[in-house]
Amino acid sequence: MAASGVIVRSMLHVTAALIRGFLLRCPHCKTGHMFRTMFEMYPVCPDCGVVFERDPGEITGGMGINISVTMFVFFVGFILMNALTSISLVVQLLIWIPFMIVFPILFYPCSRGLWVSILYLTGNVYRE
Numbered sequence: 811m812a813a814s815g816v817i818v819r820s821m822l823h824v825t826a827a828l829i830r831g832f833l834l835r836c837p838h839c840k841t842g843h844m845f846r847t848m849f850e851m852y853p854v855c856p857d858c859g860v861v862f863e864r865d866p867g868e869i870t871g872g873m874g875i876n877i878s879v880t881m882f883v884f885f886v887g888f889i890l891m892n893a894l895t896s897i898s899l900v901v902q903l904l905i906w907i908p909f910m911i912v913f914p915i916l917f918y919p920c921s922r923g924l925w926v927s928i929l930y931l932t933g934n935v936y937r938e
């Protein structure tokens with residue numbers, strides 16, 4: 811009984827941290843904004859001072875999430891559209907090619923926010 815309570819609390823903690831990252835809020839203090847503009851991330855949280863991405867190469871984690879989610883949505887969407895509708899392949903390409911260009915751009919801040927949440931959950935988001 812007590813072990814299941816710990817598991818539920820841990821799952822809620824992980825889910826809440828990932829949601830805060832997706833919503834571009836600091837996973838540590840829950841209030842600080844991660845981004846100054848849509849494409850410019852603060853190096854440290856303006857509210858609590860934790861460093862979001864400690865190493866210069868950390869941006870690749872967010873890029874990996876971005877590419878993975880984009881490809882997943884494309885493949886599932888394409889397969890479902892192909893199976894469930896009679897839309898021609900040309901029209902499907904006219905839908906999915908712009909999607910593959912626009913979606914990663916719009917999802918960019920959220921993917922970096924999710925990566926910062928993963929860094930936080932693994933103990934790599936803290937003050938200097």
Ligand SMILES: [Zn+2]
Nearest residue numbers: 836839855858
């Ligand atoms: Zn913060």
